Amino acid sequence: MTTKRRILDTATTLFNNATTGEVSTNHIAEAAGISSGNLYYHYPNKEAIIRAILEQMFDDFGEVWVLPHDRKVTLTDVQNTMSRLFEVLWRFRFFYREQLALMRRDPELSTRHQQMQGQRIGEQEQFFLRFVEDGVFKVPEDPSHFRAIITxxxxxxxxxxxxxxTSGEAVEPAQLERGVNLIFRVMEPYLSEAALATQATLRGERYDQAHSNQTAVAKQP
Amino acid sequence: MTTKRRILDTATTLFNNATTGEVSTNHIAEAAGISSGNLYYHYPNKEAIIRAILEQMFDDFGEVWVLPHDRKVTLTDVQNTMSRLFEVLWRFRFFYREQLALMRRDPELSTRHQQMQGQRIGEQEQFFLRFVEDGVFKVPEDPSHFRAIITxxxxxxxxxxxxxxTSGEAVEPAQLERGVNLIFRVMEPYLSEAALATQATLRGERYDQAHSNQTAVAKQP
DNA sequence: GTCTATATCGCGATAGAC
DNA sequence: GTCTATCGCGATATAGAC
Structure with missing residues (x-):
């Protein structure tokens, strides 16, 4: 692995475990096993490191919203996509903890992130439209309402x-699933009848796995 | 105004306009028109200042969730409460920008905030239950689902x-209203028929009676 | 590319006069 | 309560040898 690369990985880890303010360039250099001077040979300053990490995150987001083109998509595809999304958010969680502070300190980062976010939101809209097409979501009577839910x-x-x-709970991969479920709850009123049936089945299966000696409880309409 | 108080107000303003990291105790003292030494006479350090501001925010939140007891509540009460809530969030926006970084740097702040958040969430749940009682929200068939929506x-x-x-839009009071509307959109599927009609009237929008067996409302072309 | 050594700066915090 | 003066520290960043 190149030094440039090791700096980024080390920094990401340190940032995730502390705050960007507490992690100095000296700390990064030490943890990466190089000298401070060497670090500055590769990156002009800490902000440049953060920007480089952000670019990497952006690349990873690009792989989140891909959907199969050879078949109709289903509710499970939504679920898997959300899981992929949360996985990336988890890997770069330091950024979302301090997003606005970081953007304020570095206008260049701010501009770049706005571009990225615009693109990501666009991808997400396309994503959901595909599910409308394939009958997972109801066709929205009011597009602005639909967009609000996406937002x-x-x-x-x-x-x-x-x-x-902030709730004081340990942030573990298991919590990612709770986030996925929460989003499902918000989307639920907009699912088609067919998708709702699928969802009941899926949830029953999950429930079975979690409490294997009990029977799944299906909600009655 | 006491010096202690002026320090808090000045700090809040500075924090809102920059980041807590960029605002040093020296800056606060200067902006408040006092010496650095004097500032340290009133507060032992910057963290104590932030904690004091947080207490003030907590007090302000206490006034957000109050509802009239002499009459039934309506959808308008939800709206007004949300507006009050957003107003407080706006006044102390610096805190929400850096919440997690601040909590990590100061365990005492972290503990206190968790207490506060727990209490606030409790208040919010009581709040919504009142609206269920008074027929604004449907009675939830699944309480966990209801709690998910509240979350x-x-x-x-x-x-x-x-x-x-983060979207790069100017954060103005007008944006607060957009936030209120967004939350309304999420809650909409859980409103009672009666509340939905009220909402349509409030907004001056057409009420599509597709799922309504109540009095017809004039449709606009 | 990588190191050591060092310059510079400003922050947090304290001492002591008034 | 408020000020001035100041210390210690660690962070960013650069210079120059190898």
């Missing part, structure tokens, strides 16, 4: 891990 | 202003 899901997704952390 | 609204409320800011 709501967006806000929840991006802030779920932070919410867990 | 969703909580996450959205606390992060809406940050979302606006």
């Amino acid at each position: 709501a899901c967006w806000v929840i997704a991006n802030n779920w891990l932070s919410f867990v952390e | 969703a609204c909580w996450v959205i409320a606390n992060n809406w202003l940050s979302f606006v800011e």
Whole structure:
């Protein structure tokens, strides 16, 4: 692994475990096993490191919203996509903890992130439209209402891990699933009848796995 | 105004306009028109200042969830409460920008905030139950589902202003209203028929009676 | 590319006069 | 209560040898 790369990985780990303010370039260099001078040979300053990490995160997001083109998508595809999304959010959680502070300190980061976010939101809209096409979601009578729900899901997704952390709960991969479920709850009223049936089945299965000696409880209409 | 108080107000303003990391105790003292030494006479350190501000925010939250006891509550009461909530969130927005970083740096702040959040969430649940009682919300068949929606609204409320800011839009009082509307959208499927009609009237929108067996409302072309 | 050594700066915090 | 003066520290960043 190149030194440039090791710096990024080390920094990401340190940032995730502390705050960007507490992690100095000296700390990063030490943890990466190189000298401070060497670190500055590769990156002009800490902000440049953060920006480089952000680019990597952006690349990873690109792989989140992919859907199969050879078949109709189902509710399970939504679920898997959400899981992928949360996994990336988890890997770069430090960024979402301090997002606005970081953006304020570095206008360049701010601009770049706005571009990224715009693109991501666009991808997400396309994503949901595909599910409308394939009959997972009801066809929205009011597009602005539909967009509002997407925005709501967006806000929840991006802030779920932070919410867990502020509640004093340990932030573990298991919590990612709770976030996925929460988003499902918000989307539920907009699912088609067919998708709702699928969901009941899925949830029953999950329930079975969690409490294997009990029977799944299916909600009665 | 006492010096102690002026320090808090000045600090709040500075924090809102920059980040807590950029605002040093020297800056606060200077902006408050006192010496650094004097500042340290009143507060032992910057963290204590932030904690004091947080206590003030907590007090302000206490006034948000009050509801009239002499009459039934309506959808308008939800709206007004949300507006009050957003107003407080706006006044102390610096805290929500850096919440987790601040909590990590100061365990005492972290503990206190968790108490506060627990209490606030409790208040919010009571709040919504009142609206169920008074027929604004449908009686939930599944309490856990209801709680999930409340959690969703909580996450959205606390992060809406940050979302606006990260999108690069100016954060103005007008944006507060958009946040209120977004939360309404999420709650909409859980409103009673009666409340839905009220909402349509409030907004001056057409009420599509597709699922209504109540009095017809004039449709606009 | 990588190191050591060092310059510079400002922050947090305290001492002591008034 | 308020000020001035100051110390210690650690962070960012650079210079120059190898």
